[in-house]
Amino acid sequence: MAAFGIATGGGNWFSALALGVTLLKCLLIPTYHSTDFEVHRNWLAITHSLPISQWYYEATSEWTLDYPPFFAWFEYALSHVAKYFDQEMLNVRNLNYSSPRTLLFQRFSVIFTDALFVYAVHECCKCIDGKKAGKELTEKPKFILSVLLLWNFGLLIVDHIHFQYNGFLSGLMLLSIARFFQKRHMEGAFLFAVLLHFKHIYLYIAPAYGVYLLRSYCFTANKPDGSIRWNSFSFVRLISLGLIVFLVSAVSLGPFLALNQLPQVFSRLFPFKRGLCHAYWAPNFWALYSALDKVLSVIGLNDKWFSSAVPAHSPSLSDALGHLYLHSDCRVGPRGFLRCLILCALSSFMFGWHVHEKAILLAVLPMSLLSVGKAVDASIFLILTTTGHYSLFPLLFTAAELPIKILLMLLFTIYSISSLKTLFRKEKPLFNWMETFYLLGLGPLEVFCEFVFPFTSWNLKYPFIPLLLTSVYCAVGITYAWFKLYVSVLTDPPVGKTKKQ
Helix, strand or coil: CHHHHHHHHCCCHHHHHHHHHHHHHHHCCCCCCCHHHHHHHHHHHHHHHCCHHHCCCCCCCCCCCCCCHHHHHHHHHHHHHHCCCCHHHHCCCCCCCCCHHHHHHHHHHHHHHCHHHHHHHHHHHCCCCCCCCCCCHHHCHHHHHHHHHHCCHHHHHHHHHHHCCHHHHHHHHHHHHHHHHCCCHHHHHHHHHHHHCCCHHHHHHHHHHHHHHHHHHHECCECCCCCECHHHECHHHHHHHHHHHHHHHHHHHHHHHHCCCHHHHHHHHCCCCCCCECCCCCCCHHHHHHHHHHHHHHCCCCHHHHHHHCCCCCHHHHHHHHHHHCCHHHHHCHHHHHHHHHHHHHHHHHHCCCECHHHHHHHHHHHHHHHCCCHHHHHHHHHHHHHHHHCCHHHCCCHHHHHHHHHHHHHHHHHHHHHHHHHCCCCCCCCCHHHHHHHHCHHHHHHHHHHHHHHCCHHHHCCCHHHHHHHHHHHHHHHHHHHHHHHHHHHCCCHHHCCCC
16 A cells, blocks of 8 residues: 555556556466366467468367457467467367466466556546546546556456456457547547457447447538538548558458458358357346246246247347447537447347357446446446446356455445545435345345355256346346436437537
8 A cells, every 4th residue: 555655646546556456467367267268278279380271160179260360360479479388288189278387378468468458548547527536536537437447347357367358359449439539530440440350249339430430520510509511521531431441351351351261251250050148148138038938938828929029039130129229429529429339339238149248348348438427327337337247257156266256346346336426426326225225136146146055955956046046137237227328328418519529
């Protein structure tokens, strides 16, 4: 704490926060890691050992390469560092290979690439309005936002325990958002185009980018009431945006187009043969739908009656439902764009096909930026984040990680609620009695799932019940947060009518 005080006194509080969370990540190196650890080790081996023509055909392991080409090249670059740690990890036939050096390399590769995330958070903090800044450093919106992003509980457990590279990818997303706030539209568009070719899940938020760039960049002037001045459309700007997308796509997909392998690449990226729900149901609309379907079948109601009430689900239906977010709020500048982006992410999470529970971070992280601006957004953020983070608990099912995940989430949640309550202390309470009751219900749910159910007779016969309860309970909270955010977007007065953007 003394070191932190010295750092903050000297104006280096951000560096202190970044250093502190980096040290925490290092402490998590020996913890449990999921099959995603083997997934990325296998991708290192594929890209290092095989020619590019075989990358998207190799199937020795069940964990085939199913990310876009830029991520494949990212793994290729990492593999040339990995060979100095343990050459055996780069053997395609060394399935489920692990060694102390392999563990160190892969863990440190995530920590090192998080540097981009740290830089992106720093840039986002520059875009925050400081009007609500208190006298104390810890009450300033920029400080609160830095903690909410840098110390985000979900990122910590998903990347640095479970094992993935979401921090690096989220850094690209946040940096592109920051560039829009800084009116550097071409840079923001370029960063997002690059991001799409690293991980295609970001296609969920592409409509928000497209609408905003068309409205706020290609149209160069507004009328006094904030509406579009149609004769201000710039074809030069439109062409320049199209050129960015084309060039980035050409660099990424060009080699596979030359090899006549694009259909194979796309078949790996979009495996629609997978089911509607993941093995552990993501806490979304389909979890509620599936649970209700199961309850109706158990109590003897005709399955056909319920199926006829809801159209047969397919990838196309899920995609259509996920596009409920499009709204003209993008007309009110970067903040409106950010709200639309979050609605894109959250609506796609709610209705998407074969959604993973980890995808909630796609909405939680950008929502952090809104949370320090308005009390209503802070309330939505706290409900969404607390519920979404708790839904990640089943990812860490080993006994050794139980106290770690409970402690880290409690610390993050308590800080989030207390800091945002302090920031908006002059406004009405962030939660009503119903929201408070719901969030407090996560405690008894955790006690039952972790400490009571394992000792019941149902544990052997119905081992899935804790997952079912967690998914359905969290789906209620996330659905509520989504609905509340959607209502706030529709009912907020359009800024464009009072202030020229």
